[in-house]
Amino acid sequence: MDLADNIQKNIVELLSGSQGVDFATPAYIYSVEQVGSNYRDLKEELGTPLVVSIKANHCPELLSRTAYNFEDGCEFASLGEVRLRAGTRKKIYINSPAYTKKMVEVASRYDAVFIIDHIAQMDIIAEVKQQGTFKNEVLLRINFDSLINGANAKPKDHFGMDENGLFEAAAKAKKLEVKVAGLHIFCGSNGFVSKSGSCVDAVEKLYDTVSEMLGYQLETINLGGGFPTDWREKNIDFKTYRESISKLKEKANVIHESGRAVFGSAGYFVTEVISVKSIGSKKIVVCDGGMAQNFLLAKTEHFIRKYDRPTVIGSSLNETASDYTFVGASCNRDDVIGEINGCLYDIKPGDKVVFSNCGAYNALYTVNKFLALKEYKEYII
Ligand SMILES: Cc1ncc(COP(=O)(O)O)c(C=O)c1O
Numbered sequence: 001m002d003l004a005d006n007i008q009k010n011i012v013e014l015l016s017g018s019q020g021v022d023f024a025t026p027a028y029i030y031s032v033e034q035v036g037s038n039y040r041d042l043k044e045e046l047g048t049p050l051v052v053s054i055k056a057n058h059c060p061e062l063l064s065r066t067a068y069n070f071e072d073g074c075e076f077a078s079l080g081e082v083r084l085r086a087g088t089r090k091k092i093y094i095n096s097p098a099y100t101k102k103m104v105e106v107a108s109r110y111d112a113v114f115i116i117d118h119i120a121q122m123d124i125i126a127e128v129k130q131q132g133t134f135k136n137e138v139l140l141r142i143n144f145d146s147l148i149n150g151a152n153a154k155p156k157d158h159f160g161m162d163e164n165g166l167f168e169a170a171a172k173a174k175k176l177e178v179k180v181a182g183l184h185i186f187c188g189s190n191g192f193v194s195k196s197g198s199c200v201d202a203v204e205k206l207y208d209t210v211s212e213m214l215g216y217q218l219e220t221i222n223l224g225g226g227f228p229t230d231w232r233e234k235n236i237d238f239k240t241y242r243e244s245i246s247k248l249k250e251k252a253n254v255i256h257e258s259g260r261a262v263f264g265s266a267g268y269f270v271t272e273v274i275s276v277k278s279i280g281s282k283k284i285v286v287c288d289g290g291m292a293q294n295f296l297l298a299k300t301e302h303f304i305r306k307y308d309r310p311t312v313i314g315s316s317l318n319e320t321a322s323d324y325t326f327v328g329a330s331c332n333r334d335d336v337i338g339e340i341n342g343c344l345y346d347i348k349p350g351d352k353v354v355f356s357n358c359g360a361y362n363a364l365y366t367v368n369k370f371l372a373l374k375e376y377k378e379y380i381i
Contacts, residue, residue, distance in 0.1 A: 004265070007031045008311075010381050011268060015313055015352045025272040025352070026289025027377040028363050030059055034266035035066040035359075042227065042261050043072075045238040048245070049255040051093055051222070054081045056259025056360035057267070059378050073111075075257050079103040082110075093222070093257070095141070095184070097159060104128045107136075114138045115184050115222070118161055122172045129176065137181035139222055140169050140210070144187045144195070147202045157188065166206070170213050180214055182252060183207070186224030189260065193236060199223050200244050207251060221252045229264030229357050260360035267359020269294045269376075271337075273312075273351045274329070283324045285347050290328010290335045293376040295366045297337035297355060298328075307339040313352040315345035326353060330371050 001009070011029055013019055043050040049072035057063070063084060067074075073091030076082045079102060082092070094107045095115040104114070104124050116122060116138050128134045141160035145153055151162045161169060166183075173180045183203055187195035203221055211217050223245070228234060248254050271289030278284070291298040299305040310326060324347060326338035338355060363376060 003034060003037055007034060007381065011270075011354065012313060014379065014381065015270065015354075021379070023270075023379070024377045025270055026287075026293045026374060027270045027379055028059070028358060029268045029270060029379045029381055030057070030062045030263075030359055031266045031381050032062065032065045035062065035263060036069045038262045038264075038266060039066075039069045042231065042258060045236075046256050047242045048249070049253070051075050051091075051255055051257040052262055053077075053257050053259030054084060055364075057263040058084060058364055059380070060084060061378070061380050065380065072255065076107070079106060082107055093139075099124050101127060105131075105133065108134045112136050113181060113220075116140050116161075116169055116173075117159060119165060119169045119172060122169060122176065122178070125178060126176050129178065134178075137179045138173060139182050139184040139220060140166050140173075140180060141184045141186075142166060142202065142206070144185055144199070144202070147185075147206075148198050159186065160184070163206070166210070167213065170210055174214055180210070180218065182218040182220035182222065183210065184222040184224065186257075187226050189226055190228045191226035192228070192231075193234065195226065196223070196241060197244060200248060204248060207248070218252055221248055221254045223254060223256055225256045225258045225261070227256075227258050227261035229260045229360060231261045232265075262360075264357050264360040267357070267362065269297070269355040269358040269362060271328075271353050273347060273349050273353060275349055276347055281323075283322050283347075285324050285326045285353070286329070287326055287337070287353055288329055288374065289376065290330060290337050291332060291366075292328060292330055292335075292368050292370055292373040293366060294337065294355070294358060294362045296362050297358075298334050300334050305336075307336060308355050308357075309340055310338045310353045310355045312340070312343075312345050312347055313354060315347050315351050317344055318346040329373055332370070 051073050052070045053075045055077050075093040077096045092110050092112045097117040099121045143155050143160035145155040146162035185199045187199050271287040274286045276285050321342040323341045324343050328335040
């Protein structure tokens with residue numbers, strides 16, 4: 001039995017109450033083992049250190065039980081995220097367009113590398129450095145689109161600097177005597193398959209110029225990532241990718257970062273059926289959890305909404321197949337979270353509905369204040 005099958009068997013046992021856990025819904029279930037396996041396998045495929053983006057999952061128990069795997073450190077986007085892993089001895093990367101003095105002061109006490117999004121962040125670092133506490137290194141973040149398509153092209157995101165901004169930030173770091181450890185680029189979530197080659201080319205073009213400006217060789221190149229949750233199923237040609245970064249690896253320590261590829265497949269969302277109704281031939285399953293606890297399932301940000309197909313636990317089989325639409329407990333017309341067409345189960349109140357691949361961002365990216373609906377619970381297996 002492979003790991004995912006084993007985990008699903010565990011979940012069925014947990015939901016049946018046979019493990020003595022009084023299971024409450026809606027809930028997320030996270031597998032410690034799957035997080036560890038995702039981290040180790042992806043790192044091996046890349047052949048480089050792998051930094052974990054904490055923004056993908058904030059469950060304190062999951063983080064504390066999996067953190068020993070994250071040997072190359074974690075990336076934090078806020079002071080709140082730094083506090084989630086307070087006391088860590090691993091390297092941390094601070095990456096946010098919104099630095100505050102407090103954030104820089106706190107993170108500078110760790111082995112933190114500050115990823116500079118724009119030059120004004122160097123002023124905050126200068127202030128902290130004046131107090132004598134700042135001995136950390138920085139990476140300079142490149143805006144992906146401005147570098148690939150030219151400074152006048154419309155960037156698809158507002159992160160990082162164009163070439164001129166990068167040179168100005170490098171000059172400022174030199175003046176302030178802050179060590180620039182290297183460069184950072186991020187092509188966007190899920191962008192690895194289509195854009196990783198451009199990231200490598202862009203950084204290779206800049207490496208020598210920035211090193212010459214600074215008067216020393218850059219030591220670290222953070223190529224970001226953009227690995228999808230289902231990276232194993234995508235048959236990515238990692239061998240060719242490893243070859244494509246080999247020249248860069250001769251010059252510097254090349255690293256990657258990932259959130260969803262580490263946490264995504266380790267998380268399950270469970271909701272309970274409250275009632276089943278029909279409108280014409282359409283069968284609608286009303287659940288106690290929906291977009292208020294798992295906004296991403298509603299696919300509101302997708303141009304074409306293709307809903308996930310959950311697994312239903314507890315139902316008996318029917319003679320004829322039905323098409324079911326799963327909805328949440330709010331009064332929002334977009335609160336549609338799943339679909340099963342041609343389903344042979346006779347879904348009934350009390351059944352448990354389980355969605356896979358919900359371990360990254362799902363629990364955090366929510367509208368849970370709306371209607372004061374139930375909060376989700378978190379379980380670790
Ligand atoms: C700079 C940076 N690195 C890493 C990530 C993590 O992305 P993912 O979870 O898609 O791996 C993000 C996500 O927003 C990011 O902005």
